[in-house]
Amino acid sequence: MNHLNPHVSRTHRQLAQVSLVSAALALLAGCASEPASHVVSAPPPPAPSTQLVVAQQQPTAQYVATNNLAQPQNGVIIVTQAPPAIQQEVVLAQPSSDHKWVPGYWTWRNSRYEWMAGHWELPPSSSSVWIAPRWEHRSDGSYQFYEGYWN
Numbered sequence: 001m002n003h004l005n006p007h008v009s010r011t012h013r014q015l016a017q018v019s020l021v022s023a024a025l026a027l028l029a030g031c032a033s034e035p036a037s038h039v040v041s042a043p044p045p046p047a048p049s050t051q052l053v054v055a056q057q058q059p060t061a062q063y064v065a066t067n068n069l070a071q072p073q074n075g076v077i078i079v080t081q082a083p084p085a086i087q088q089e090v091v092l093a094q095p096s097s098d099h100k101w102v103p104g105y106w107t108w109r110n111s112r113y114e115w116m117a118g119h120w121e122l123p124p125s126s127s128s129v130w131i132a133p134r135w136e137h138r139s140d141g142s143y144q145f146y147e148g149y150w151n
Contacts, residue, residue, distance in 0.1 A: 076144060076145075077107075077108045077144065077145040078138070078142050078143065078144045078145075079108055079142060079143050079145075080141065080142045080143070081143070082135075082137070082143060083106040083113055083135045083143060084106055084113055086104070086105075086106075087104060087115055089103065089104050089117065089118045091118065092120070094120060095120050098122055098123075098126070099120040099121065099122055100120070100121060100122075100123050100128075100130055101118060101119075101120060101121075102118055102119055102120070102121045102130055102132075102148070103118045103132060104116055104117045104118035105132065105133045105134075105148065106135070107133070107145065108145060123150050124150050128150040128151065129150070129151045130148065130149075130150060130151075131148055131149050131150070131151050132148050133145065133146060133147050133148035134146050134148075
């Protein structure tokens with residue numbers, strides 16, 4: 001029958017090809033649909049804080065003193081060994097304009113020097129000034145510690 005009317009057979013072939021392509025596209029379109037997602041993503045991490053490096057003297061690890069310690073009843077700390085050099089600190093971003101930086105310092109605990117890291121602190125009032133702790137070399141060769149405080 002096809003050889004009798006070549007025009008009809010070409011039309012049937014084109015129609016069959018279009019049908020096949022349409023069916024293939026319909027099948028593929030069904031595969032492209034995404035299933036409902038049940039994955040809950042975490043919120044983005046916070047922006048990194050700005051860091052400022054405050055360069056002081058050479059960093060020193062925890063320092064163990066072997067000399068004697070005298071601690072009178074009034075809580076004054078006196079030792080016969082000089083405190084280590086001040087450590088270098090990383091100053092993190094200021095939490096608010098009201099916060100003041102309190103630098104790190106060496107203190108005496110458990111018969112040895114221990115580093116107390118610097119930190120941001122809210123002063124008792126906006127006019128307060130931080131008086132840093134210090135070690136004072138005494139005339140007898142010992143060292144006396146004075147605590148820091150807000151003035």
